[in-house]
Amino acid sequence: MRSSAAGEAIVTLPPRCAACNVRDDALCATLEDAGLVALHGIGRRRTLPAGQVLVWSGDPNAICATVVSGVLKAMRAGPEGREHIVGLAFAGDFVGDLFADTANETIRVMTDAELCVYPRAALQKMLDAHPAMERLLLHRALGALDDARMWMLMLGRKAAGARIATFLLEMARRMGQPGPARFDLPMSRSEVGALLGMTIETVSRQMTSLKRRGVVALPGGRGVIILDRAQLARAAAG
Amino acid sequence: MRSSAAGEAIVTLPPRCAACNVRDDALCATLEDAGLVALHGIGRRRTLPAGQVLVWSGDPNAICATVVSGVLKAMRAGPEGREHIVGLAFAGDFVGDLFADTANETIRVMTDAELCVYPRAALQKMLDAHPAMERLLLHRALGALDDARMWMLMLGRKAAGARIATFLLEMARRMGQPGPARFDLPMSRSEVGALLGMTIETVSRQMTSLKRRGVVALPGGRGVIILDRAQLARAAAG
DNA sequence: ACGCGGATTTGATGCCGATCAAAGACCAGT
DNA sequence: ACTGGTCTTTGATCGGCATCAAATCCGCGT
Known part of the structure; x- marks a missing residue:
């Protein structure tokens, strides 16, 4: 498969990653085995029940995550405290903002979900060493933008x-x-x-x-x- | 200013770039002088009157651009042929999609505008050599996403x-x-x-x-x- | 099986904004 | 200054969706 061709240093893939169902879709897909081990090293796998909040809008923006399974929503507060959903995240998607210092969206789990959660700072550091990862994030951001504009069209016209x-x-x-x-x-x-x-x-x-x-x-x-x-x-x- | 410290090869900045009002805001801001010359080499400065279309939705996606002055709009067709504006671009902004093969938005000039227009393929190639440029694009994409979600909130709730x-x-x-x-x-x-x-x-x-x-x-x-x-x-x- | 609480469905009414219509403002060219 | 065309404002009417209200469904623990 992916490991240890002749002459390479042998790297042991974390078992959780080797069997992961989003191994080839998420951020991880851009990393060779050594990079994957590093990513695994800074992250933590968490299982969250439906309703749980991953990030509160207004809090210091400390974490990002990859969705392994389940569905999450990103919400912003409209007038009179009514909340509006501005984005959805499915298995393989990346959630969170790498660059903002304060989160401006609340991210909540809609169905029981598994995530790989990363400290924002550590992930940012990895980015510098892995241009392919940054490229994927750019693609994902453009995909989310495309989604958002689709919803705009709906909200405005339909x-x-x-x-x-x-x-x-x-x-x-x-x-x-x-x-x-x-x-x-x-x-x-x-x-x-x-x-x-x-x-x-x-x-x-x-x-x-x-x-x-x-x-x-x-x-x-x-x-x-x-x-x-x-x-x-x-x-x-x- | 920015050129020719002792011992460096001397690079002549294109006069248009040296005097440019978005020199420190747009893509160009991420490039050292040599890179700027390269970028200048693949691009062309164009002046477009209000109403002109830069990109037609559905056409092959051939170009991207930096807005030097003026305002542009990105539009998508809603039901019954009615168009909806899904994004605005001001001086310093980047317009176009680097990765899609077919444009899915029409981009039209709202006020007389000056642009630096780049062939998409050539710009994509530059990206590999200039990680800082890619980082800026990622920031811009996230900014556009933030805008889009702000408009979503308005359209949905206000x-x-x-x-x-x-x-x-x-x-x-x-x-x-x-x-x-x-x-x-x-x-x-x-x-x-x-x-x-x-x-x-x-x-x-x-x-x-x-x-x-x-x-x-x-x-x-x-x-x-x-x-x-x-x-x-x-x-x-x- | 039963009863409780929340989510969903169904119903009645009123208001905001779309639609249709026409009058006024502004601009370019003669 | 006049004229034609476009953009904007103002007016009248209507319909769709929000709101308020109540009935029904459903899961869940006892």
């Missing part, structure tokens, strides 16, 4: 029904394995509202409407089955 | 009056020299609407309302004078 449809397609893309379009939403109705800029009641009504029209089925509290993808896509465009 | 107030404060910050809060908007009412997700009529009504309340004055078509910054800030929070 009606409630189209927002829900777009949201469901996006979640299917990110969560569902290719094939049967069945997945569980990683969030409650009220969190959907906080992401799409609408009330919980409107979220519910629009979902119900899609269900009544036979476009989706909604088994259990968070299950989603896309029955008619073409019509859902049409609704998303409207 | 009422029309608060959006206009926030917008005026933001423009004052970016365009006005510190001191008297007098500046000209770089865009028409309909462009304000395309940025804030509202119709031209609502933009007009909200601006008029601020004027009637004595919070701002609106001399000429695009002039803005902030008369009561505290009240404007209060309106922006609402």
Whole structure:
């Protein structure tokens, strides 16, 4: 596999990393074995239950992390203390801000999650020695920017029904394995509202409407089955 | 200044760069003189009149640019062909996407502008030799992400009056020299609407309302004078 | 199985901003 | 100064979504 060709110093990969499901997607993918050992050395694996806060907005910005499994949300406070979700992070994604001294977003775990958490300063130091890692971070930042601008378009231009449809397609893309379009939403109705800029009641009504029209089925509290993808896509465009 | 300490090879700075007003803000700021000459070599200075399109969404993504003066907008098409502004670029900012093969935003000049335009491929090649330049791009990408998330919060949560107030404060910050809060908007009412997700009529009504309340004055078509910054800030929070 | 608490759904009403319409301001060119 | 065109302002009406309110569903511990 990746270790110890003839003549190289032999490096033992940490077992946790060798078996990691995001080994080839996350930051780690840019590192050769020795670099991976170094990264492993500064980080700590943590398991967090749903609801836990990783970073509080306003606190000193001390840590960044790689998402190994689970889904996280980044939130900012709007007027009247109402919170808005400005970003989601899935397995393989990087969360946190490498450069800000004060965190300006609260990062909270939506579903039980595993993370590799790194002290910001140490990670920053590694960056200087690993240009490929910095390149990946640049790619990730541009990807997050693309996401944010997609949501901007939705928030600025689309009606409630189209927002829900777009949201469901996006979640299917990110969560569902290719094939049967069945997945569980990683969030409650009220969190959907906080992401799409609408009330919980409107979220519910629009979902119900899609269900009544036979476009989706909604088994259990968070299950989603896309029955008619073409019509859902049409609704998303409207 | 920056050139030819004793013992160094003497490098002649291109006159255009030596006198450039964004020399210390833009990409160029990260380069020593020799690198600057190289960057100057791959780029071309262009003057574009208001309304001109730099990049069409959907076209092959061939160029990036540094804004020397003027203001540009990045747009995406929403439903029914209506366009939404997803980003602004001011003097010193970097525009374009270094990595996408197809441009997914149209970039248009809002006020007469000067740019340094670079072929994407050549710039990408320079990046490998200049880690400081890549670091700056990462910073810029994170800054753009921060902006985008600020607009998301507005579009998702704020009422029309608060959006206009926030917008005026933001423009004052970016365009006005510190001191008297007098500046000209770089865009028409309909462009304000395309940025804030509202119709031209609502933009007009909200601006008029601020004027009637004595919070701002609106001399000429695009002039803005902030008369009561505290009240404007209060309106922006609402 | 039962009862409790939170989340979701459903219902009724009112307001903000979109839409349609028209009048006024501003600018460039004659 | 006049004229045509575009941008902006103002007005009237309407609809979608927020808000307030209540019923129902669901998980969970006893």
